Amino acid sequence: MKRFFLSLAVAAVLSSAAQPRLPKDYYWQKLANGLQVVVIENHKVPLATIEIAVKNGAYTEGPEYSGLSHLFEHMFFKANKDYPDQEKFLKRTQELGAIWNGTTGTERVNYFFTFDRDSLLGGLKFMNAAIRYPIYREEDMQKERPVVDGEFQRGESDPGFQLWIESNKKVWGDLFTRKNPIGDHDIINTATPEKMMVIKDKYYVPNNSLLVICGDVNPQQAFTYAKNIFGDWKPADADPQVKYPVPDFQPISKTDYFIKESSIAQTPMIMLTWQGPDFRSDSVGTIAADVFSKILSLNSSKWQQALIDKGLATSASVSYQTSKYVGPIEINIMPVPEKMKECYQEVMNQVSQFGNDDYFTDAELTKAKEGLKRQQIRQSEKPSSLASQLTFWWCATSLDYFTDYFPAMNKVTKQDIQNYVTKYIVGKPYVAGMIINAQMNKQYNPGEYFKN
């Protein structure tokens, strides 16, 4: 991807801060209070999307705050100085004709609204009231705690989530809370307005946030609105990411297996997890990881041929989650129950070969890269999704990383991938989990072979 620079008209309103690299039609400005603003000009449909992302989430949570970034995100939609209760808040979203939501992940909390382009100014004012002037009432929190806990219980009703949570407790050990956005029941159910204020004061500051304005908008006007509305948002004295450092995750000390019984699991699922690269220490590794995952998704790959083509599994994926603080590498398998033992043995056989010179061909590497080029086209198709894509990368990596992502993928070599595989997967400790119902557990007895 070529580098593009802002037009003179837009550049005139920019601060003197160093410009990050950005794709065509993406414009960046940093306000004096440290708030970064990106405007993405896209006239495909007459809509505007606004999003604020905050560098907050599970990674900032010790045990006493586990799940509270998420509860905070819910409280964003409750009450603020302009809309003092949720009924009025919701009424305003309806007046704006808005599609809206918020999410809390491991390394990002984001809030977004999509509405008619003519509602941009009103929408920005609405966002400003919610993010800067929330009201936390005990009675509102009493009602919202079971809502958030209810979201948790929905997860716990799903075998895939049960397997994920048990695996991740073992992968991250004492720092599990920093990888678990949904949190802890007791912490959620005893949360106080005071704890909300602690989160707000620590992380909800302009120099820890990114505002994206996207869609059928005029960049210069959008920057002017942003500056007028958010320009007096008081910054923190110090960068929260420096002031509140995240402790280092300890490597998995030894390979660990478990089998969890669940009456809900009508078919078994297997998950293997390793600790992978992160943006801070091995950005090349993060990109090689994605290319490797893409290769293994090809029908011709040894992985797909051994597991899917042979009918051992209904699904078999290898994935990596790009992160600033140690990204997980996951293998997720849904074996055909009657062939579970053969399937598991084949998975381990394949993993042992990941680092071999001939595990994938040059043609497959080329094919994966061709596929990724097309993936880039598809990812840019939906204007209202562009803001969330950008904020994810801003939180987990950097704007430069986002811009250079696809060109960098094109430069990944076979050696880069082998380095990634041998450094993080082959011969490295991992956590292996299986969820299965009691009847199948008794019938197939996976405990005989699903062990270290």
Add this chain to the structure above:
Amino acid sequence: MKNIIICFCLLMVFAANAQDKKAYDMTINGVKVIVVPSGNEIVQMALVIKGGVQNYPANKAGIERLAMTALTECGTLKDDKNNFKDKLDEVDAKVYGSAGKDASYLQLNCIKSDFEKVWPLYVDALLTPRFDAKEFARIKEEAINSLRSMESNPDASLQRMAMQVAFKGMDYAKFSSGTIENIQKLTLQETKDYYKSLLTRSRIFMVLVGDISKEDLQKKITALTTKIPQGKPFALKRASYVPQTNSFVAKPKENATNYIMGISAAPQANSKEYYPAALASEMFYNKMFLEVRTNNGLSYAPAAYMTFGATPYSVMYVTTKDPDKYVAVARNLVDKIKKDGFPADDVKNMKNTYATYQYYDNETNASLCYVVANNELSQGDWHKAFTLKEDLQPVTPSDVSKVFNKYVGNFTWVYQGDTTKVTPKLFTQKETPPVPKDKKAF
């Protein structure tokens, strides 16, 4: 934060053609082809086979989905399965079959510059599927395992139960994904024969969203449809669901919370009541969110909506630890809406929100293709995908309230979870149960 239940909610879908070139249709060999220029680099195509669950008896449910899966998973006469899939991987293109309640689809998604490479594969899948025996055995096993996986998912499991209980004896009680018992019995030959009988010009229409020239499309689709037999005339049957009384069926399940769904009536998509119902559906959801979640903290995921397939219906859905209070709040809310109606202000705002939905659905070729196909299927007129704003304009608050009062009545309830926590009578009794006094609902 805000729960979105799209996995089983046939949302009202509309499009807005923001591109310079206008959508058009043409008839080729008796097959309607709807073309929507997109102004981007992506091509999305769907061949829609009408009928869905109306096409087979209950003991064969699953056969159409298996056949549609076989088109791309069991090779073609020219390419075995691996060759076929490898060719698609070369250009990261997708050709995939699916089956639903009212129709089946063979879809294509690729980058425009790859269309010439992908189109022959699409045609081969449709016209000359190989139905290779080894691959067929594999996809049967996968279909069975996927059914088990679906039953593991609490929402999917609840949805299946609701359909079975509410639509007992009707077409909608059948599942396009079938049952394990059915799939186990299906043979290669009968699935192959079934597909042969299914693919007729009388049953199909096509939608293309992308910038392919009219001349090129005419040439390609003429060549394709010439090889498809005409078949007997076919019209999708419409049915109504109107529960005569409230009912409640519970299934104990060790979920971490309780899953509840209630089914009631809704108007037909091709009736005058459709647009008032579309507005009522979304406003019903907004009010349910406010009462169940905001005011009472009863659930993360309350939902209420109407679906407008061949058998339309209304839904109330929730996951909650307190099912008795939920049903009191939900039923009181229905009574309140029936008594007070929907405020004019809410109706006006909802029209604005629909305008946002309309453009939002227009952002990707895949969603636009779905929207256009859905309008052709359910309304019998794909143009409706582009005229939502105008069609909603004349709807009055009184129209919206009337349609809600007419259709949202008795509910068929299903429940999965801790059956000791629920009082079935509160769901089935004619009188709306009062909301517990210590926890005021309104």
